[in-house]
Amino acid sequence: MAKYPFSEIETKWQKFWDDNKTFRATEDPSFPVEKRKYVLDMFPYPSGAGLHVGHPEGYTATDIYCRYLRMKGFNVLHPMGYDSFGLPAENYAIKTGTHPKTTTEANIEHFTKQIKSLGFSYDWDREICTHSEDYYHWTQWIFLKLYEQGLAYESDKPINWCPSCLTGLANEEVKEGRCERCDAQVEQKNIRQWVLKITEYAEKLLEDLDTLDWPESVKSMQRNWIGKSVGADVVFTTETGDELKVYTTRPDTLFGATYMVISPEHPLVDKLTSAEQKKAVEDYCYQAKLKSDLERTDLAKDKTGVFSGTCAVNPVNDKKIPIWVADYVLISYGTGAIMAVPAHDTRDWEFAKQFELPIIEVLKGGDVDREAFTEDGPHVNSGFLDGLGKQEGIDAMIAWLSEKGVGEKAVNYKLRDWIFSRQRYWGEPMPLVHCEKCGVVPLPESELPLVLPPTTSFEPSGTGESPLAKLTDWLETTCPSCGGPAKRETNTMPQWAGSCWYYLRYLDAKNPREFVGRDKEDYWMPVDLYVGGAEHAVLHLLYSRFWHKVLFDIGAVKDREPFQRLINQGMITSFAYQRANKSLVPTDEVTEVEPGKYTANDTGEPVEQVIAKMSKSLKNVINPDDIIRDFGADSMRLYEMFMGPLQVSKPWQTNGLLGVNRFLNRVWDVAEREISDAEPSDELKKVLHKTIKKVSADTDALEFNTAISQMMIFINEVYKEEKCLRRLWEPFVLLIAPYAPHLGEEMWRMLGKTESLAYEAWPAWDEALCVDDEKEVVVQINGKLRSRLLVAAGTGKDELLSLAMKDEKIIPQLEGKTIVEEIVVPDKLVNIVVR
Numbered sequence: 001m002a003k004y005p006f007s008e009i010e011t012k013w014q015k016f017w018d019d020n021k022t023f024r025a026t027e028d029p030s031f032p033v034e035k036r037k038y039v040l041d042m043f044p045y046p047s048g049a050g051l052h053v054g055h056p057e058g059y060t061a062t063d064i065y066c067r068y069l070r071m072k073g074f075n076v077l078h079p080m081g082y083d084s085f086g087l088p089a090e091n092y093a094i095k096t097g098t099h100p101k102t103t104t105e106a107n108i109e110h111f112t113k114q115i116k117s118l119g120f121s122y123d124w125d126r127e128i129c130t131h132s133e134d135y136y137h138w139t140q141w142i143f144l145k146l147y148e149q150g151l152a153y154e155s156d157k158p159i160n161w162c163p164s165c166l167t168g169l170a171n172e173e174v175k176e177g178r179c180e181r182c183d184a185q186v187e188q189k190n191i192r193q194w195v196l197k198i199t200e201y202a203e204k205l206l207e208d209l210d211t212l213d214w215p216e217s218v219k220s221m222q223r224n225w226i227g228k229s230v231g232a233d234v235v236f237t238t239e240t241g242d243e244l245k246v247y248t249t250r251p252d253t254l255f256g257a258t259y260m261v262i263s264p265e266h267p268l269v270d271k272l273t274s275a276e277q278k279k280a281v282e283d284y285c286y287q288a289k290l291k292s293d294l295e296r297t298d299l300a301k302d303k304t305g306v307f308s309g310t311c312a313v314n315p316v317n318d319k320k321i322p323i324w325v326a327d328y329v330l331i332s333y334g335t336g337a338i339m340a341v342p343a344h345d346t347r348d349w350e351f352a353k354q355f356e357l358p359i360i361e362v363l364k365g366g367d368v369d370r371e372a373f374t375e376d377g378p379h380v381n382s383g384f385l386d387g388l389g390k391q392e393g394i395d396a397m398i399a400w401l402s403e404k405g406v407g408e409k410a411v412n413y414k415l416r417d418w419i420f421s422r423q424r425y426w427g428e429p430m431p432l433v434h435c436e437k438c439g440v441v442p443l444p445e446s447e448l449p450l451v452l453p454p455t456t457s458f459e460p461s462g463t464g465e466s467p468l469a470k471l472t473d474w475l476e477t478t479c480p481s482c483g484g485p486a487k488r489e490t491n492t493m494p495q496w497a498g499s500c501w502y503y504l505r506y507l508d509a510k511n512p513r514e515f516v517g518r519d520k521e522d523y524w525m526p527v528d529l530y531v532g533g534a535e536h537a538v539l540h541l542l543y544s545r546f547w548h549k550v551l552f553d554i555g556a557v558k559d560r561e562p563f564q565r566l567i568n569q570g571m572i573t574s575f576a577y578q579r580a581n582k583s584l585v586p587t588d589e590v591t592e593v594e595p596g597k598y599t600a601n602d603t604g605e606p607v608e609q610v611i612a613k614m615s616k617s618l619k620n621v622i623n624p625d626d627i628i629r630d631f632g633a634d635s636m637r638l639y640e641m642f643m644g645p646l647q648v649s650k651p652w653q654t655n656g657l658l659g660v661n662r663f664l665n666r667v668w669d670v671a672e673r674e675i676s677d678a679e680p681s682d683e684l685k686k687v688l689h690k691t692i693k694k695v696s697a698d699t700d701a702l703e704f705n706t707a708i709s710q711m712m713i714f715i716n717e718v719y720k721e722e723k724c725l726r727r728l729w730e731p732f733v734l735l736i737a738p739y740a741p742h743l744g745e746e747m748w749r750m751l752g753k754t755e756s757l758a759y760e761a762w763p764a765w766d767e768a769l770c771v772d773d774e775k776e777v778v779v780q781i782n783g784k785l786r787s788r789l790l791v792a793a794g795t796g797k798d799e800l801l802s803l804a805m806k807d808e809k810i811i812p813q814l815e816g817k818t819i820v821e822e823i824v825v826p827d828k829l830v831n832i833v834v835r
Contacts, residue, residue: 004668006632010742014116022758023078023121027523031075038077038524039066040503040563042532042540045083045495046107048092051114052614053622053640053652058531058569060637061646061702063120065529067738068699070121071762077524078121079506081128082108083499085136087173090426093458100426100458104131114624118633119741121758126509130498135505136428137449138515139497142547144431144442145554151197154440157419158265159464160292161189167460168423177292188289191464193421194430194491198546202226202413204560205545214566215647218537225538227414232398234339234407236260236312238323242268244312247334247412250341251401252393254316255382256362257339258352260323261305264288265331272323274309281306281325288327296327303328303351314339315406316383316397326351332416343368418543420494425458425467427492435479435486444480450488466490499540500547503527503562515556527563534568541566567702570649572640574620576612579605584612586619611651622652634740635661641704641739660708664740666715671733671747676723687717688728689769695735696762704739711736726751731763779804780831781813789830797824804830 017023039062044055066078089100089107108129115122128135146152159168164184168191173180198205206226209219231249238244244260262269264285273281284306288296295301305326314321328347329338342352342359349372352359359368364380366373379385384400385393401407429450431443443450453474461469468490469475479486507520541563548562577585577598589601598607614621627636639660644650680688691714698707711732718728730751737744737757748757772793777800779787787809791800801824804810810832817834824830 003665004632004743006634006742009746010117010119010628010633013742013745014119016745016756017119017121018116018124020756021125022756023123024125025075025077025123027520028075035074036077036524037066037069037074037528038526039069039529040078040506040527040531041080042530042536043081043083043499043502044111045086045088046104046111047088048103048107049616050107050110051624053624053627053636054533054572054614056118056624056636057572057640057646058533059115059118059120060640061567061569061704062529062531063637063741064641064699064704064738065702066121067741067758068762070759071734071738071757073761077126077506078123079126079128079509080115080120080122080124081126081502081506082111082130083495083502084108084129084131085427085493085498086495087424087426090424090458093426097456097458099456101131104129117628118624118637121741126506128502128505128509130502131426133449133451134510134512136498138505139428139493139501140431140443140448140450141445141515142501142551143428143493143497144445144448145556146196146547146550147432147442149550149554151200151550152420153195153197154192155195156190157193157195157421158188158190159193159423161187161464163187165460166462166464168464174292177290177295185290186292189464191423192491193419194489196418196420196546198418198543199413199415201546201549202228202415204549205415205542208545208549208561212561212566213564215568218534218541218566218568221537222542225415225542227412229412229414231394231410231412232401232407233410234315234401236315236339238268238272238312239310239320240271242271244268244323244337245335246337246339247410248339249412250344250394251397251407252379252382252385252388252390253341253344253362254314254339254397255385256341256343256360257314257321258342258358258360259321259340260312261326261329261338261340261351262308262323263329263331263336264325264327266325266336269308269325272308272310273325277307277309281308284325284327291327293330293332296330299347303347303354305351305355307355315401315404322357324351324355333414334412342372344373346372346374348372418546420497421491422494423460423464423466424492425452425455427494428497429468430489430491430493432489433477433479433486434489435482435484437484438479438481438486440489441479441481441486447480466492468492496540496543500544501551503530503544504557518558521557525557526559526561527565529565529567530563531567531569533571537568567647569646570644571613572622572643573611573649573651574614574618574622575609575651576618576620577607578610579607584610584618586617588619614652627657631657631661632664632742634743635664638664638708638739642708644705646702646704663712663715664743666719667736667740667743667747670715670718670721670724670729671750673722673724675726675729675751677726678723680725680728684717684721684725684728686769687714688731689765692731692735692763692765693767693770696765699738708739711739733757734760734763775827777827778829779807779810780829781810782833783831786810786813793827795826797826800824800826800830804832 041059041062066076069076084104089103092103093100160174162169162179162184164182174186177186179186206228209222229249232251234246236244305324308323308325310323311320312323340348342348343361344363360381361368362382363377365377376390379388379393385396398409429452431450433441435441453471455471458467461467475488477486477488504516507524508516511517544562551557552560577590585600585607590598590607591601592598598609600607639657642660691710694710695707733744733747774790775793777789777791778785787807789803801822819834821833
C-alpha cells in the first residue's frame with residue numbers, strides 16, 4: 001500500500017488557497033439572511049511557545065463546519081487574528097531589552113505559519129492584531145464612549161505590590177503570596193485606577209443569558225459570578241455615632257446577630273478603633289495586606305480577627321454587639337461589613353467559638369452548641385417573628401425595618417466594577433489627560449489613536465505607575481479643553497480590552513473611518529457559532545457582552561448580544577506519571593519495566609500512569625509541528641476530531657494517530673486505482689448513501705468522531721473493489737474534504753476536475769437507499785434479552801410475535817408460565833411479560 005505524499009500535497013494546496021484567496025468572504029447580497037454564517041474561533045495570544053495541540057482542536061472543528069457550510073450553499077465568514085497585547089512580552093522586554101512589539105510580531109509570524117500549515121480556511125484579508133495602531137484606535141474610541149456614558153471612573157483600588165521590585169504585579173505573577181521575580185512578600189497597595197461600571201449592566205447581563213444557545217454550565221457560571229440576591233440593607237448605629245450599613249439575604253435572623261465584622265480596609269476602621277486596641281488593630285491590618293483575597297476567604301483556614309474596642313447597637317433589640325476586624329470580610333464585596341449570626345452560619349459559628357462570642361439560636365431545628373444549623377426552621381427567640389417560616393419572617397422583618405427607618409429591601413450583586421487599569425507599558429494608552437484647571441479631559445476623536453511612545457526602558461517606574469510615567473516628552477501635553485499644561489494618563493488598558501470587541505473589527509478590518517461599517521455589521525452579526533476553551537466561560541465572555549450592550553445602547557450595533565451559540569471544546573491532555581505521594585514525575589524520568597508498569601528512574605519506586613494537563617515541566621507537551629512533519633496536517637486534523645466528542649477532554653495517544661494515518665493511506669490507495677465508470681452494486685450504493693446521510697447529520701451537529709467512523713466503514717467496503725468506482729468515489733471525496741482538505745482537493749483533481757472543490761455542492765442521499773432490507777429484532781422476557789431475530793424490514797406485529805413464540809430459545813422460557821402482556825415494536829423488539 002503506497003503511503004500518500006502528504007508533504008508535497010499539503011504544501012501545494014496551502015499555496016493554492018493562499019494565492020487564490022479561496023476563502024475570502026464578501027457581503028454578497030444574493031445570499032439571503034438565513035444563508036449567512038459567522039463562525040468564530042477565540043483568537044490566540046501569540047506566545048513564544050507557539051501553537052500546542054490544544055489550539056488546533058477547536059480550529060479544526062470550526063474549519064470542518066465552515067467547509068461543510070460553504071458546500072451547503074452558505075456564505076461563510078471565518079476570520080483569524082491575534083490578542084497581541086500581553087504581560088509575557090513585557091516581562092521578556094524587562095529581562096532582555098527587546099521591545100515587546102518586536103517579540104510579539106515575530107511570534108505572530110510563527111503562529112501564522114503554524115496555523116496555515118494545518119490548512120484552515122480562514123479569510124486572512126481580515127486578520128487583526130490588537131496591538132496595531134489601526135486596531136487600538138477603535139479600542140480607545142470605545143473607551144471614550146464608555147467614559148461619555150459615565151461608565152468609566154477613577155478610584156483608589158488595591159493592587160498586588162512588590163516592595164522590592166517597586167511595581168504592581170498581575171495575579172499570575174504572585175506565587176503563594178510572593179513575587180515571582182524576586183520572591184519578596186507581596187503586599188496590597190491602594191493606587192489610583194480606572195474602573196468600568198459593569199455593575200450598571202448586571203441585570204441586563206443576567207436577563208439576556210436566557211436568550212443564548214450556550215452550555216448551561218457556562219450560563220450558570222455567569223449567573224453565579226453576577227450573583228444576584230434579594231435581601232435587605234440594615235443600618236447599625238455605633239458607639240462613635242457612625243452608621244454601619246450591612247447587606248443580608250436573611251434579615252429575619254437579626255435577633256441572632258451577636259457581633260459584627262468589618263474588613264481591614266473599611267474606611268471606618270480607624271474611627272471605630274479604641275485607643276486600647278489601636279496597636280493590635282494596626283498590626284492585624286498590616287498582616288491582612290500580605291494576603292491575597294483567595295487566602296483570606298479560604299474556608300479551611302483558621303479564623304483570625306481582632307476586637308475594634310467599639311460596639312454597635314442591634315436595631316431590633318437595642319442590644320450592644322461588638323465590632324470585630326477580620327480578613328475573611330472583603331471590602332470589595334457588599335459594604336465591607338457584615339452582621340454575624342453564628343447559630344446559623346458555619347463561618348460565623350467557627351469565628352464565635354474561636355473568640356468565645358455569644359451564639360443565639362433563632363431558627364429551631366439543630367444543636368447550635370455543637371454546630372451551626374444552616375437549614376430552615378420556625379423562628380424562635382425572635383420577638384414578633386416567633387413561629388413564622390422563612391419567607392414570612394423575611395417579609396415581616398423588611399416591613400419592620402422600613403417602618404422604623406433602619407433598613408429597606410435591597411437587591412445585591414456579587415459582581416464588582418471592573419478594575420480596568422494596568423501599570424504597564426505594553427497595552428493600549430488611555431485617551432485622557434489630567435489638567436489642573438479642567439480635571440480629567442478626554443482626547444477628541446480626531447487625535448486618535450493615541451500611540452504608545454517608543455522607549456528602550458520597560459522597567460517599572462517605582463511609584464506604582466506604569467513606565468509611561470517616566471517618558472516626560474510624551475507625558476507632558478496640553479489640555480484639549482483649555483490649552484493649558486496637562487499630563488497624559490499613564491495607566492494602560494488590560495489585555496481584556498482588545499478581546500472585548502475583536503469579533504466586530506473582523507467585519508470591517510481595514511475601515512479607517514469607523515470601528516465597523518453598519519452595512520457590514522447588519523450583514524454578519526450576531527456571531528452564529530463561537531468556539532473556544534471553557535477557561536473563558538466567565539470573564540472574557542462577560543466583558544465582551546458588557547461592551548456590546550453599551551454599544552447597543554448608544555446605537556452603534558444592532559443586537560443586544562454578540563454570540564448567539566457557544567461551544568466549549570474539551571481539553572487535550574497527555575499522560576503523566578504519579579508517585580504514591582501524588583507528586584508527578586516528568587515523562588523522560590520514567591522507565592516502562594513491562595507493559596503497563598512504570599518506575600521512577602531516580603528512586604526505582606513504582607509510578608502510576610495518569611492523565612494530566614500538558615506542561616513543559618512534565619515533558620509531555622505535543623508539538624503540532626512534529627506531528628505535521630511525521631504524519632501530515634490531515635492526519636492530525638482527523639485524529640483530533642476522532643479522539644472523542646468535541647466538548648469532552650481526552651488524552652493524546654499516538655497509537656490513535658497511527659490508526660487515523662493508516663486510514664488516510666487506505667483512502668489514498670483507493671484514489672490511485674484505475675477509475676471506472678461502471679455501475680456499483682446495490683450494496684455499495686447503500687453503504688454510500690448511508691454514509692452521506694450519517695456524515696451530513698453528524699457534521700451539522702459537530703459530532704465529528706462518529707462521522708469519521710462512518711467514513712471508515714465506507715472505505716472498508718470499497719477497499720475490496722479492484723477499481724476506483726467514480727459514482728461512489730466522487731461523492732465520498734466531497735464528504736471527506738472538510739475533514740482532510742488537502743487530500744480531498746488532490747483526489748478531486750485525480751478525478752479530472754479542474755476547479756477547487758471548496759464550493760462544490762454537498763452530496764445528497766436517497767432515503768430509499770438508507771433503509772435496511774433486514775432488521776434485527778430483540779426478543780425479551782419480562783424486559784430481559786433472551787434472543788434475537790433477523791427479519792425482513794417492516795414485518796408486521798402478528799408475524800413478529802409468532803416468530804418469537806417459535807424461537808428455540810424462547811419456548812423453554814414460556815413453559816409453565818402465564819402470558820400477561822405482549823409488547824411488539826416493529827423493526828425493534830418483542831417483549832413478552834409472563835408470571
